[in-house]
Amino acid sequence: MAATWYGLMCSRLPLASLLHFPKSVRPVLIRVTMDRVPAAAEGVRSASSFLHDKAYINGKWVTADSGATIEVVNPSTGAVLGTVPDMGEAEAQSAVDAAYKAFQTWKDTTAKERSALLRKLFNLIEENKQELAKLLTAEMGKPLAEALGEVNYGSSFAEWYAEEARRVYGDVIPTPMKSRRLLALKQPIGVAGMITPWNFPNAMITRKACAALAAGCTTVIKPAEDTPYSALALAELADKAGFPPGVVNIVTSSRTKSAEVGKVLCSSPLVATISFTGSTNTGKILLKQSADTVKRVSLELGGNAPFIVFDSADLDMAITGAMACKFRCSGQTCVCANRIMVQEGIYDQFVDKFAKAIEKELVVGDGFDGSTTQGPLINKAALTKVDEHVQDAVSKGAKVVTGGKFHEKGGNFYQPTLLRDVTTEMRCLKEEIFGPVAPVVKFKTEEEALAVANSVNTGLAGYFYSKDLSQIWRVAEKLEVGIVGVNEGVVSGVEIPFGGVKESGLGREGGKFGIDEYLEIKYVCMGGV
Structure with missing residues (x-):
């Protein structure tokens, strides 16, 4: 099995992430792809030929x-x-x-x-x-x-x-x-x-x-x-x-x-x-x-990507896509899912499965630890902003399903967080989060989902999950973004035109x-x- 994962990891798939791999395989994957190093300092020493103190x-x-x-x-x-x-x-x-x-x-x-x-x-x-x-x-x-x-x-x-x-x-x-x-x-x-x-x-x-x-x-x-x-x-x-x-x-x-x-x-x-x-x-x-x-x-x-899950979606596929799209790079990407919108018929089921996946698959820690899937935020300002989004949402009625706090490791670490009962009045839907916080909002109709998705002044990426072919065509054409992922949460690649519309x-x-x-x-x- 290790050889198989090695082949996947070393291929030039876009921004390969451990989130796609079973938790039990990740340490093996690290050891196979490169010499594992136990601490950041050792990693830097081994790369010392590239440490330049001049421009x-x-x-x-x-x-x-x-x-x-x-x-x-x-x-x-x-x-x-x-x-x-x-x-x-x-x-x-x-x-x-x-x-x-x-x-x-x-x-x-x-x-x-x-x-x-x-x-x-x-x-x-x-x-x-x-x-x-x-x-x-x-x-x-x-x-x-x-x-x-x-x-x-x-x-x-x-x-x-x-x-x-x-x-x-x-x-x-x-x-x-x-x-x-x-x-x-x-x-x-x-x-x-x-x-x-x-x-x-x-x-x-x-x-x-x-x-x-x-x-x-x-x-x-x-x-x-x-x-x-x-x-x-x-x-x-x-x-x-x-x-x-x-x-x-x-x-x-x-x-x-x-x-x-x-x-x-x-x-x-x-x-x-x-x-x-x-x-x-x-x-x-x-x-x-x-x-x-x-x-x-x-x-x-900047982006404020909608991630829409319709009632007809393959729920397991949508969860996998949401995990990869939201938590890659600890949520610090311009194309990561920012506004997760789930149709009312599957809302509770999605939230329950999403929470279990977060708790089971995400491991916060130093990037040189082979079990880690979630590194730190880049600095204290980023950490503070993420927590402010969470506290704002909670103060306006959102519920923390998992996470929601500074991580016990301290430093720049924040708990992977899932919020439910989120509304469009909360900062986490109005602004780009740029951190490991997944706010989930409920919607009733396709028209409502598109109205919310297109209501912001940015338009970099958007994602949706559906098995209805007519709906796929309609939504892909109507989303006001430059990049659309249909039943796919990781869409970057060398071959594609990357960019946005509106203020993106x-x-x-x-x-x-x-x-x-x-x-x-x-x-x-x-x-x-």
């Missing part, structure tokens, strides 16, 4: 001009893992200048040359994926097997765009005049500024950067202040792969200076496009700051669509033929 600009490892640093903390233990430079406006501008200079030659490389470098990067990630996973768990906290799933997912973008680099096709347009020939060329847009989140510190960089590099763009990347090491590790591998100086640049900064770095990327006329994954509020600021230079902006912002963002990442964000179309009219 990466123009092919060099550099400090902040001021010499200032920020500490990187393991959210599970509170231990300081190390420091990275706390950079601001000046260093960001240096990175932009380096990227712009490098673009002048990088844009002229052939698609085949760019493809070969991305393939080398893919191979290097594959060779080092266990160490990259340990590093990711140490700085972000997610379970080790889940971290390995992310690294596999991240490497798949290097592989995919190594192939897509050679498939950027233009067009020959039929001409209305015999003396003319009409062409449409696709060319790289220029320097791409990228601001990436802490919850997927490896894959969110590769999903953006590999598409840009394949198109012929250069990059300036600002990773999240909580998780800079995964970004710097990727920079080391890009350097080893042979990407020229200035093509990949990493600028690290604290929360205090992040706004400075972001403003440089948005306001500089040398930067052609901004790609950001994060909160809706921050995305709006970046969009406004980019207006003066009329940049192209790609935004993957602009543009798409991944698949054949993702490279278009970094390409311009040039029309050429040739006369006198």
